[in-house]
Amino acid sequence: MKKILWVKFGWSEYYRGGPVDGNFGWLNENKGKKNEGRGHEAFNFNPGPDGIYCCYVPPQASEYAPSNDDPHGWTVICLAKNPKHTGVHVVGWYENATLHGEWLDPPDALIKKRGDAAHPAYDWSYCISSKTAYFVPPEYRIMPFSDPSVRQGKYSFLEGPGVDINENKKRVLELLKSRLKAMTRFAIQNPNENSLPDPELDAVDPLKGFGTPEHRKKVELAAECAVIEHYKKKGYACKRVTHLPCGYDFIFTKGKLVRHVEVKGTSSPSPQFFITRNEYGKGLQSNPAWRLAMVTSALSETPSIAEYDALELKRAFDLEPYVYIGKFIPKPES
Numbered sequence: 266m267k268k269i270l271w272v273k274f275g276w277s278e279y280y281r282g283g284p285v286d287g288n289f290g291w292l293n294e295n296k297g298k299k300n301e302g303r304g305h306e307a308f309n310f311n312p313g314p315d316g317i318y319c320c321y322v323p324p325q326a327s328e329y330a331p332s333n334d335d336p337h338g339w340t341v342i343c344l345a346k347n348p349k350h351t352g353v354h355v356v357g358w359y360e361n362a363t364l365h366g367e368w369l370d371p372p373d374a375l376i377k378k379r380g381d382a383a384h385p386a387y388d389w390s391y392c393i394s395s396k397t398a399y400f401v402p403p404e405y406r407i408m409p410f411s412d413p414s415v416r417q418g419k420y421s422f423l424e425g426p427g428v429d430i431n432e433n434k435k436r437v438l439e440l441l442k443s444r445l446k447a448m449t450r451f452a453i454q455n456p457n458e459n460s461l462p463d464p465e466l467d468a469v470d471p472l473k474g475f476g477t478p479e480h481r482k483k484v485e486l487a488a489e490c491a492v493i494e495h496y497k498k499k500g501y502a503c504k505r506v507t508h509l510p511c512g513y514d515f516i517f518t519k520g521k522l523v524r525h526v527e528v529k530g531t532s533s534p535s536p537q538f539f540i541t542r543n544e545y546g547k548g549l550q551s552n553p554a555w556r557l558a559m560v561t562s563a564l565s566e567t568p569s570i571a572e573y574d575a576l577e578l579k580r581a582f583d584l585e586p587y588v589y590i591g592k593f594i595p596k597p598e599s
Contacts, residue, residue: 267340267424267425268333268335268338268339268340268424268425268426269339269340269342269422269423269424269425269438270331270339270340270341270342270420270421270422270423270425271341271342271343271344271415271420271421271423271437271441272320272322272331272341272342272343272344272393272419272420273322273323273343273344273345273346273353273415273418273419273420274287274304274305274306274309274321274322274323274343274344274345274419275287275304275306275323275345276345276346276347276348276356277304277306277307277309277345278403279310279402279403279461280306280307280308280309280310280311280356280357280400281307281308281310281311281458282307282308282311283307284307285304285306285307286304286348287304287345287346287348288346288348304321305321305323305390305391306320306321306322306323309321309343309357310357310398310400310456311457312398312455312456312457313371316396316455317394317395317396318359318394318395318396318398319371319391319393319394320341320343320359320362320391320392320393320394320395321368321390321391321392322392322393322419322420323419324419325418325419325420330364330365330366330367330368330392331364331366331392331393331420331422332364332365332366332367333364333366333422333425333426333427334426334427335425335426335427336363336364336365336366337361337363338361338362339359339361339362339363339364339393339425340358340359340360340361340362341358341359341362341393341395342355342358342441342445343355343356343357343358343359344356344415347406347409349583350409351409351411352409352410352411353409353410353411353412353415353416354401354406354408354409355401355406355408355441355444355445355448356400356401356406357398357399357400357401357452358398358399358445358452359393359395359397359398359399360395360397360398360399361395361396361397362393362394362395362397363393363394363395364392364393365391365392365393365394366392367392368390368391368392369390369391369392370390371390371391396455397454397455398454398455398456399449399452399453399454400452400453400456400461401448401451401452401453402451402453402461404533404535404537405448405451405452405533405535407535408444408447408448410440410444412436412437412440414433414434414436414437415437421434421437422434423437423438423441424438451535476532480532483564484530484531484532484563484564485528485530487530487560487563487564487568488528488529488530488531488558488560488563488568489514489515489528489530491530491560491563491568491570492515492526492528492558492560492570493515495558495570496515496517496524496526499519500519501517501518501519501522501524502517502518502519503515503516503517504516504517504518510543510547511525511547511548512525512527512543512544512545512546512547512548512549512552512555513525513526513527513544513548513552513555513556514526514527514528515528523554524554524556525548525552525554525555525556526555526556526557526558526572527540527544527548527555527556527557527558528558528560529557529558529559529560530559530560530561530563530568531559531560531561531562531563532562532563532564532565533561533562534561534562534569535561536559536561536571536582538557538559539587540557540584545584549575549578550575555574555575556572556573556574557572557573557578558570558571558572559571559572559573
């Protein structure tokens with residue numbers, strides 16, 4: 266007999282200790298306080314020294330953790346909602362998991378590994394554990410869904426011993442199976458600091474999430490070639506201006522039509538990019554002719570190109586500050 270349940274917890278990018286957000290009791294109670302964003306689930310996909318993943322799930326009806334008389338061998342599908350947008354996402358899943366039926370304090374070795382032993386166990390508890398986890402990186406969370414039976418609950422058993430199966434459960438199970446099938450090729454099995462580092466924790470190269478510098482350059486050149494070919498097929502003339510601080514890479518002209526195009530590329534089928542202060546200020550913010558050409562699957566034989574003007578870009582993407590530069594302020598000698 267298959268054993269499957271879904272659980273829902275707060276939203277985080279990598280579940281490696283970063284901020285957690287969501288409409289849950291603890292998170293709501295601590296907004297504006299020193300523990301804001303310090304959700305229990307912050308480390309749900311961070312393995313302990315022994316390779317075991319410890320998963321926190323908020324209490325159902327304010328007191329109940331997932332439990333079953335047969336606690337071993339469960340597939341646990343992890344859901345979370347990005348508070349900025351509608352819909353729920355699959356952020357990962359556990360296989361062959363154990364349901365402890367209560368919240369446990371993590372082992373001392375895990376607390377030491379996380380490097381935050383000064384904080385009490387309020388955000389360290391867990392109620393599910395497994396040696397096998399699959400994590401969906403944030404850039405691949407592109408299939409949100411909505412279902413009334415998922416919207417309110419913290420968890421629900423879909424198949425397994427003692428589970429009463431109804432039409433709602435069947436519907437949700439088929440929906441989640443289709444999501445897992447689509448995401449399996451993007452999911453990272455047993456994520457850790459090496460196989461999937463959190464780029465925001467890397468002070469040396471905060472753009473590591475976009476690949477190595479060599480990989481980024483390769484993607485950049487491939488994306489530019491794809492965009493040039495795209496515009497040439499439409500009859501546009503091309504002029505490269507990457508050497509100028511104008512906020513875009515190319516000028517494409519066709520008669521009276523003029524496009525100032527900034528090219529962004531990714532080897533992934535899911536669009537993501539970073540934009541410089543110059544590109545943002547001189548391009549997106551102030552140039553009506555500015556466009557962003559987003560090339561996905563740039564290194565494949567069939568790259569895909571989507572073009573956005575400033576308004577379309579702001580509607581389609583979250584634009585957030587990611588890296589700040591600190592410049593020393595010299596003071597005059599007195």
